[in-house]
Amino acid sequence: MNQVKKLKNSMASLYTLASEDNRIAFARPSVMLNPEHVLIPFQASPLPAGPWIVFAPHADDETFGMGGSLLKARREGVETHLVVLTDGALGGERDDLVDIRRQEVTRAAERLGIKTLHCWSEPDRSLGQDARLIEKIANMLIELAPGSVFFPAPLEIHPDHRATAFLVWSALQKSRNEGVHPTPIAYEIGVQNPINYLIDISAQSEEKKQVMDIYASQNSENNYQELVLALDKGRTFSLPEEVTFAEGFFYFKTEDLDHSLQEMTHRIVDLYQ
Numbered sequence: 001m002n003q004v005k006k007l008k009n010s011m012a013s014l015y016t017l018a019s020e021d022n023r024i025a026f027a028r029p030s031v032m033l034n035p036e037h038v039l040i041p042f043q044a045s046p047l048p049a050g051p052w053i054v055f056a057p058h059a060d061d062e063t064f065g066m067g068g069s070l071l072k073a074r075r076e077g078v079e080t081h082l083v084v085l086t087d088g089a090l091g092g093e094r095d096d097l098v099d100i101r102r103q104e105v106t107r108a109a110e111r112l113g114i115k116t117l118h119c120w121s122e123p124d125r126s127l128g129q130d131a132r133l134i135e136k137i138a139n140m141l142i143e144l145a146p147g148s149v150f151f152p153a154p155l156e157i158h159p160d161h162r163a164t165a166f167l168v169w170s171a172l173q174k175s176r177n178e179g180v181h182p183t184p185i186a187y188e189i190g191v192q193n194p195i196n197y198l199i200d201i202s203a204q205s206e207e208k209k210q211v212m213d214i215y216a217s218q219n220s221e222n223n224y225q226e227l228v229l230a231l232d233k234g235r236t237f238s239l240p241e242e243v244t245f246a247e248g249f250f251y252f253k254t255e256d257l258d259h260s261l262q263e264m265t266h267r268i269v270d271l272y273q
Contacts, residue, residue, distance in 0.1 A: 034271055040238045044200035044246060048183060049147030050078035051115075055141065055168050057152060057160035058088045059105035059119070060215040064228045065189040066150065067112060067208040068201025069247050074113025075204075081144060082109055083118045085133075085164055090124040092221055100217050108214045111207075129170070131164035137171035138178075146182045153186040153193035153250060156264045161189055169179065169261040176257060184252040188231065194268045195248035198235060205232065205245040 014017065036042075051076050052073060056062040062070065062082055088101040102119055109117040118140070121135070151168035152161040165186065172184055186193065201208065212225045219225060235246040254266050 003214050016199055016264065029094070033273075036238070039194070039238075039271060041196060041198045042238050044167075044198050044239060044243060045251075046196075047073055047078055047199065048185060048251070050080070051144060051145060051146045052078060052148050052150060053083065053146045054080065054187075055083050055085065055137070055152075055164055056149040057085050057164045058091065058124070059084050059101045060088075060108075060212075060218050060224075061152065061161070061189050062105075063108050063112065063154070063208070063215065064224060066187045066202065066214050066247050066249075067108075068204040068232065068245065068258045069187075069199045069202040069213050070112040070114070071207050071211070072201060080112070080114050080127065081116045081118070081146070081178060082112075082114045083120065083137075083140065085120050085122050085167075086124045086229065087121040088124055088159060092217055094217070097217060104215050104217060108211050111211045111214070117191055120191075126249070127160045127167065129163075129166060133167055133240040134170045134174060137168055138174040141171060141180050141236060142178045145180055148185055150180045150185050150187050150249075153188055154261055155191070155193045156189055157191055158189075168263055169257070181254050183254060186250040186258065188248050190227070190231075192234065193250065194271070195235075195250050197249040197251040198239060198246045199249065200239070200243045201232065202242070202244045202246075205229075208232075210244075 045176045047069065050073065050076050054066065054070070068082055082248045084105055089098050091097060091101065094100065105119065106117060149168065149172060154162055156162055158257045169184065181206050211224065212228065230246040232247060236243050239246055250268070252264070
């Protein structure tokens with residue numbers, strides 16, 4: 001681990017927030033692999049510009065994925081809005097599960113300081129490239145004119161997570177025609193994805209645990225809390241030792257919307273080659 005500490009210290013001294021605000025430049029030497037600082041930040045970043053809209057495929061994804069950042073936004077006075085796309089009906093066996101999950105997310109949103117909560121109740125595990133949903137998302141973007149829009153990272157495992165990413169990306173492309181240009185930001189939920197932005201949630205980790213406890217219907221299905229905390233702990237690997245928990249994001253540039261999310265995902269993965 002001494003080698004890891006030395007690596008952190010040496011890379012931190014070289015790290016200069018690649019191409020401003022920790023955004024990755026895609027150019028790289030053709031004769032060598034990219035160094036670590038191109039693939040992961042070596043320092044935490046401030047909260048992105050508000051207001052925020054967070055798109056969550058299911059009730060709990062917003063908390064498991066970026067609950068610490070939402071709590072930090074509450075503390076710093078950043079206005080936040082939450083859209084839960086599906087009814088979550090397949091997240092357990094109870095007949096009243098949809099109502100329970102609606103109650104849970106309502107309580108969680110209150111704890112997270114969410115200004116408005118929207119539950120759209122689309123069928124669980126049925127999200128796809130739906131023109132109706134893209135239009136609905138675009139209309140919300142136009143109405144709220146956010147500074148930052150959050151959606152699941154495109155290399156998530158659950159199909160609804162990935163589908164949400166593509167839906168929101170298409171809606172962001174559509175809303176540009178109305179002069180709305182928020183920053184697209186992908187967040188992790190269940191697995192590590194390529195990231196270029198880390199938010200220090202050390203001070204929020206305990207309260208994040210408490211908000212995760214609200215989702216009893218899901219915590220009884222798997223050890224989600226333990227897995228989420230492990231992911232948040234793992235995200236501190238490249239950060240100074242005083243950072244004990246962090247959440248990872250991919251911070252896109254607005255001009256990235258000139259391309260499909262498929263193309264952007266391939267460009268990101270190519271950074272590792």
